[in-house]
Amino acid sequence: MKLDAKIPSGPIEKKWDKARFELKLVNPANKRRHKLIIVGTGLGGASAAATLSELGYDVECFCFQDSPRRAHSIAAQGGINAAKNYQNDGDSVWRLFYDTVKGGDYRSREANVYRLSQVSVNIIDQCVAQGVPFAREYGGVLANRSFGGAQVSRTFYARGQTGQQLLLGAYSALNRQIARGKVKMHTRMEMLDLVLVDGHARGIITRNLVTGEIERWAADAVVLATGGYGNVFYLSTNAMGSNVTAAYRAYKRGAGFANPCFTQIHPTCIPVSGNYQSKLTLMSESLRNDGRVWVPRNKEDLKKKPKDIDPADRYYYLEERYPSFGNLVPRDVASRAAKKVCDEGYGVGATGQSVYLDFGTAIERDGKRAVEDRYGNLFEMYERITGENPYGTPMRIYPAVHYTMGGLWVDYNLMSNVPGLHVLGEANFSDHGANRLGASALMQGLADGYFVIPYTLGNYIATEWKGEVSADHPAFVKAEGEVRERTRKLLDIGKNSGAEKKSVDDFHRRLGKIMWEHCGMARNAKGLETALQEIPALREEFWSTAYVPGGSDEFNPWLEKAGRVADFLEFGEIMCRDALYRDESCGGHFREEHQSEEGEAVRNDEDFSHGAIWEYQGDNVEPKLHKEELTFENVKLTTRSYK
Amino acid sequence: MSDENMDIKLKVWRQKGPTQAGYFEDHKVSANPHMSFLEMLDVLNEQLLNDGKEPVAFDHDCREGICGACSMVIDGAPHGPRKGTTTCQLHMREYNDGDEIVIEPWRAKAFPVIKDLVVDRRAFDRIQQAGGYVSVSTGSSPDANAIPIGKRDADEAFDYAACIGCGACVAACPNASAMLFVSAKVAHLSLLPQGQVERVERVRKMVDAMDFEGFGGCTNHGECEASCPKTISVDAIGLLNREYMRAGLSRD
Amino acid sequence: MSSGNAPPLDRLVKALTSTISLKIVMAVTGIAGAGFVIFHMLGNLQMFLGREAYNTYAEFMQNLGELKWVARLGLLGILFGHVSTAVLLVQRNTAARPEGYYTQKRKRTSVAAVYMAQLGIVLLLFIIYHILHFTGGMIHTDLGYELVEMGPNGARRDLYTHVINSFSNPLIALTYVAANLALALHLAHGATSMFKTIGFGVGRWKVPVEAIGPAFGVIVGLGNISMPIAVLTGVIGAN
Known part of the structure; x- marks a missing residue:
């Protein structure tokens, strides 16, 4: 595997300009002769599909949801960062760049992050022009807030549904292109394989989720914007349909998978209430601006109602341990601190797996009305789900898997090591390092789709593209056959064996438990080795006893799910392997062997200042490790401290 | 609030495809009051699966009230009885032991049924x-x-x-x-x-x-x-x- | 299928046959009809002022000459517009849901709104009956349609006695009461709905517009029903 990051030379501020000048262009008249496949219609996919077709390319766009508007970007609540410095509080492209590299615990690529910060300002302009109703001040200008530990107010937001509003903006741009006949939209269509011809990504195989039809699609380049793999944990804040299949299929066809162990745990989620739990609900991190996190100082107080606990006996552990950042420490720090107090037996609630997030002080200081104005929607949502009223009693929260920083390896041009295969947004690995800052996921998705891929993809077409290929090429026929075979196998498992029938969900739940226990918020070599034993065994059990009802030529959600879980059962192993390999703590990856006396993460820059990229070597064969050394020319590596 | 499981009777619309006639099927399920409505249906489906029957198809995705995928008419009301709440955020604490719940798809000519409770929007x-x-x-x-x-x-x-x-x-x-x-x-x-x-x-x-x-x-x-x-x-x-x-x- | 860049004729056809346009025709004819209903009620309430006043009013109306026919044709046109758009819209609305619900909960709507079309049919039948009765004198011919009295300007119809005679018959009086209840309900929803359809009832107009229908229904209902009840209970009589 050849990994050339293709980072332009020169000072970091000039790299993107230089790249844009050096990237080869495709003649406007020729663009319409080039067909592009875009998989996924979240912020990255929808914005890329719209923009590339505006440029003249012929775009085929796919999503497994019933409408492009339902992609999981829709669920992002908090906001989107941009270095606009509208608040005149000292923000700049450089500061956003610096914060993002530092927040990522120095495991991201400087050049990519700098570009992300640069184009962040254009994103806001574009979204406003589309009619995205961002929050505004009385004077009519855009409002900003400070978010997720940032010391400047650079986050733009649209109440608690920034993701939906941004996605509706991208979706409307996409709709315009669909109406003009420039984008052909295929909904309820799942990508089940990537097709390579002469080593280049030239198409995909899909299953029509309504009719079951398996189809071949040829194109001149393929763009994956298929999101993250948080659902490998079964319980996460991801949508039920979010999956790793598209990215994993690409991996199996030779694309490198980078840093799969980098997962982000979000500190403010509603705790698990029982075994039937199907997903976790996140509440915006903005709650930490006014909510104070605590647990009882004494275990005998655990049985008491929170309001009966003497204020002196409340352990505001974030405020005490991190006096300057307090409740606003980054996500990974806040999450681990919650786990720590719960592991020590101070967790509250019936399960002992939650901590209080208390608005008592804020209500006393600013009045109930002011708190309601700020968080009314979130309080309502909390009440709907838990049946408890947060105005009267503190909320209970616990961390949950939320985002995955790892993803398919891409170069500066967002192209993977497979020529022609481009990867955007959460599906790639490039920008967030080992930990993502709040309000940066939306920024990356839209940056990649609106402002990066439109330039870089043309360079591939202009320089590397190898001429037309039809979907009747033997590579397509072969890939289609493999997809059919796999589908048939999935449907046959539990039907032929005399063993007890087990649902796919059951396997997914068990995989999730293994992952959460051994590859979750805190990891250690022993646990990871255990997981590496347990996952293959579970996988084997899956392929001999899982029961998938229904047939292949019909609408069959259980078949869809089975395919995705089967991929998670393989992918989970790579995650654990990566976590075991990365013998250091950094960002969201916390190896218990590597912590300071105070329990803080300790990086090992000497040995692990690189991206770990895994190359598929065959089923049940250990993947091959490659490294991309990270060089930091502009940011000095320091130990993150939020004290 | 009680944490004890409730016995719920369900009358669920089943329909193989857009052109086939649909019908109601009766089921019983034991539900915890803290479950969401869709989690209750997950339990039903697990049950049907164990009995070798075909589970009930329904659209759902984010399960946090924003993607707009979930779509069922519950006792004659889209998304059920609670104001400003999607089906996925409706919780079983709204119901009592012994209740019967009727579940139907969105019904409109412009939203043909794909299967069971899934419609084409x-x-x-x-x-x-x-x-x-x-x-x-x-x-x-x-x-x-x-x-x-x-x-x-x-x-x-x-x-x-x-x-x-x-x-x-x-x-x-x-x-x-x-x-x-x-x-x-x-x-x-x-x-x-x-x-x-x-x-x-x-x-x-x-x-x-x-x-x-x-x-x-x-x-x-x-x-x-x-x-x-x-x-x-x-x-x-x-x-x-x-x-x-x-x-x-x-x-x- | 969209009309934005369509040729003018196509655009005109679409603009006239769109669901919203049909609703606007319905609303405008509804407003006109509601105006007539108020006018008709106020005129007839002169019953309570006695025979002289009432018959003078009737005489005035009878002697409008050509204007009377203009008004009648106008009313007929309004009725036609209202009923024909209703038929078209009901057809579309029914077709929009070929398979009904096992059960459908009403969270917000009113009985009046749900039975709007049925109430409309009742009212249409009543209008025919009412015209045959008082305007044309083709039914209930034994109740004094042909009676005349001497007024200041010579002989004129004694409509007052005709009305008294008619409403003295409990069956006829109750028919009028029932029909006017239907009218009250139809207006209770309709008089609000028509303003909403033409884009009122938003923002500061919301509360007044939502109040106007029920208020209008109550006023017209009470006013119209008061007459047969007054006759039936002897509050107003032959003198």
Whole structure:
């Protein structure tokens, strides 16, 4: 595997300009002769599909949801960062760049992050022009807030549904292109394989989720914007349909998978209430601006109602341990601190797996009305789900898997090591390092789709593209056959064996438990080795006893799910392997062997200042490790401290 | 609140495909009051699977009330009894031991059933494609603060933009009308300066598309607002009617 | 399928046949009809002022000449517009949901709104009956349609006695009461709905517009029903 990051030379501020000048262009008249496949219609996919077709390319766009508007970007609540410095509080492209590299615990690529910060300002302009109703001040200008530990107010937001509003903006741009006949939209269509011809990504195989039809699609380049793999944990804040299949299929066809162990745990989620739990609900991190996190100082107080606990006996552990950042420490720090107090037996609630997030002080200081104005929607949502009223009693929260920083390896041009295969947004690995800052996921998705891929993809077409290929090429026929075979196998498992029938969900739940226990918020070599034993065994059990009802030529959600879980059962192993390999703590990856006396993460820059990229070597064969050394020319590596 | 499981009787719509006739099937399920409604259906499906029967198909995705995928009529009410709540956020604590719950799909000609409780809502996408956008290509936008927008207008536009496109308004309407959906889209853009240029054309095209899809008309029952999980006001419909008349008088 | 760039004729056809346009025709004819209903009620309430006043009013109306026919044709046109759009819209609305619900919960709407079309049919039948009765004198011919009295300007119809005679028959009086209840309900929803359809009832107009229908229904209902009840209970009589 050849990994050339293709980072332009020169000072970091000039790299993107230089790249844009050096990237080869495709003649406007020729663009319409080039067909592009875009998989996924979240912020990255929808914005890329719209923009590339505006440029003249012929775009085929796919999503497994019933409408492009339902992609999981829709669920992002908090906001989107941009270095606009509208608040005149000292923000700049450089500061956003610096914060993002530092927040990522120095495991991201400087050049990519700098570009992300640069184009962040254009994103806001574009979204406003589309009619995205961002929050505004009385004077009519855009409002900003400070978010997720940032010391400047650079986050733009649209109440608690920034993701939906941004996605509706991208979706409307996409709709315009669909109406003009420039984008052909295929909904309820799942990508089940990537097709390579002469080593280049030239198409995909899909299953029509309504009719079951398996189809071949040829194109001149393929763009994956298929999101993250948080659902490998079964319980996460991801949508039920979010999956790793598209990215994993690409991996199996030779694309490198980078840093799969980098997962982000979000500190403010509603705790698990029982075994039937199907997903976790996140509440915006903005709650930490006014909510104070605590647990009882004494275990005998655990049985008491929170309001009966003497204020002196409340352990505001974030405020005490991190006096300057307090409740606003980054996500990974806040999450681990919650786990720590719960592991020590101070967790509250019936399960002992939650901590209080208390608005008592804020209500006393600013009045109930002011708190309601700020968080009314979130309080309502909390009440709907838990049946408890947060105005009267503190909320209970616990961390949950939320985002995955790892993803398919891409170069500066967002192209993977497979020529022609481009990867955007959460599906790639490039920008967030080992930990993502709040309000940066939306920024990356839209940056990649609106402002990066439109330039870089043309360079591939202009320089590397190898001429037309039809979907009747033997590579397509072969890939289609493999997809059919796999589908048939999935449907046959539990039907032929005399063993007890087990649902796919059951396997997914068990995989999730293994992952959460051994590859979750805190990891250690022993646990990871255990997981590496347990996952293959579970996988084997899956392929001999899982029961998938229904047939292949019909609408069959259980078949869809089975395919995705089967991929998670393989992918989970790579995650654990990566976590075991990365013998250091950094960002969201916390190896218990590597912590300071105070329990803080300790990086090992000497040995692990690189991206770990895994190359598929065959089923049940250990993947091959490659490294991309990270060089930091502009940011000095320091130990993150939020004290 | 009691944490004890409740016995719930279900009457669920089953339908193999768009052209097959549907029917109701009775089931029993034991549900915990802290479960969400969809988790209760997960339990039912697990049960059916163990019995070697085909589980009930239903649309769902984010399960946190924003993607708009979940779509079922519960005891005659889209998304169930609770105001401003999607099915996925409805919890079983709303019910009592022994209750019988009737579950049906959205019913409208424009939303044909795909299977069981899953319907095809692409009609909404097509209405959006007809004109629910501002024609601005990437790159050609002025600075975001170049055009100030009063907070009131911005807030009101947001209220309408909050639509999650679930289709509960159509399901609730005695006429299966899509007026609340269409009006929310039109109102959102017509309240913002960015939406002015294409204002006339937009409302014409979207209303035409709405009629073409076979939705009914508005008779001002207000059921749409009452069932909308984002409690979008029927004022939107008044605004749409105004916009439409304005377009009718326009020479553009 | 969209009309934005369609040729003018196509655009005109679409603009006239769209669901919203049909609703606007319905609303405008509804407003006109509601105006007539108020006018008709106020005129007839002169019953309570006695025979002289009432018959003078009737005489005035009878002698409007050509204007009377203009008004009648106008009313007929309004009725036609209202009924024909209703038929078209009901057809569309019914077609929009081919398969009904097992059960449908009403969270917001009113009885009046749900039975709007049925009430409309009742009213249409009643209008025919009412015209045959008082305007044309083709039914209930034994109740004094042909009676005349001497007024200041010579002989004129004694409509007062005709009305008293008619409403003295409990069956006829109750028919009028029932029909006017239907009218009250139809207006309770309709008089609000018509303003909403033409784009009122938003923002500061919301509360007044939502109040106007029920208020209008109650006023028209009480006013119209008061007459047969007054006759039946002897509050107003032959003198």
